[in-house]
Amino acid sequence: MLDQTSPGTLLSELRKQPPLVHCITNFVAMNIAANVLLATGASPAMxxxxxxxxxxxAIAGALTVNIGTLSSGWLGGMEAAAVAARQSGRPWVLDPVAHYATSFRRTAVGRLLELGPAVIRGNASEIIALAGGASRGQGVDSRDGVEQAEESARLLARAHGATVAVTGVVDFVTDGERAARIEGGSALMPQVTALGCSLTCLVGAFTAVRPDAPFAAAVAALATFAVAGEMAAGKANGPGSFSPAFLDALAALDASLLDRDAKVFAA
Structure with a gap:
């Protein structure tokens, strides 16, 4: 397995010592993100x-920063938290939601990038634009395919010394040298609001477990989401029933099931 570390092994470690995850996320995502972390075995704090x-x-195992409902006051909190996390040796994850949409967002993300996130998680349009390319993103929606963002992800990872996770139909993770693709999930997942934002928080949880291996942590988080998404899709009749089925699937996952069903391939 990549990094000689399987997603199941990291999930077991997470549940043996549940990490406290400091989530600065948007209003839409707070509830579902907290429930996703609880179902997986981590402890959320908003x-x-x-x-x-x-x-x-400084006391959390990891920090996640999501700029979905950005304001000046929140940006101050994000910067203070990122500075403290770095000074305390805690990993932090950046989710640059629709950073290209306004000058305020572009400035905010530029300032946050300077504070050294361990992982950057976004959709293809966000990652392409963050690397300086021309994306077709509109608001929070990606209009670009993950495969179109792979080179941008590699460039971004090398420029910032970070692991970059691009999520979509087939996810892509790279640290600028290694890369992996993760298959799975369900077509219902984009129809449930804030699941992507919740995934960022879960990346933070796995990164808290393995702060020295953000690449393996990101792969484990994305594989967990993908396998749980497939499990939930088999029981859901639509997006409304998918959400509780997804939480149930996360809670039901164990190490052997995750490693058996995870579709992770070197890229």
Missing amino acids: VHAQEEAGEFA
Whole structure:
């Protein structure tokens, strides 16, 4: 397995010592993201105020930053938390939601990138644009295929010394040298709001387990999502029933099942 570390092994480690994950995420995602972490076995904390975000990031196992519902006050909290995480040796994950949409977002993401995220997780349009390319993204929606973002992901990873995860029909993860593709999931997943944002928080949970191996952590998180998505799709009649079935699937996953069904391929 990649990095001699299987997704199932990391899932077992996560559940043996549940990490505290500091999630600065958007209003839409808070509930589902917290439930995704709980179902997988991690402990979520939604702390975004500038007055305490830095202090809290220093005690969490990992930090995740999502700019979906960005404001000046939240940006201050994000920066304080990222600085504290770096100073404390805690990994942090950046989700640059629709960063290309406005000048405020572009400036915010530029400032956050300078603070050294361990992992950057986004859709294809976000990653292409973040690497300086021309994407076809519109708002939070990706209009580009993951395969079109692979070279951008490699360039971005090398430029920032980070692992980059591009999520879509087939996910792609790279640290600029190694790369992997993860297959699975369900066509219902894009029809449930904030699942992508929740995935960012789960990447943070796995990165807390293996802070020295963000590539393996990102692969494990994406494989967990993909396998649980396939399991849930078999029981759901549509997006409304998919959401609770997905949480149930995450909770039901164990190491052997995850390693048996994960479709991870070197790229």
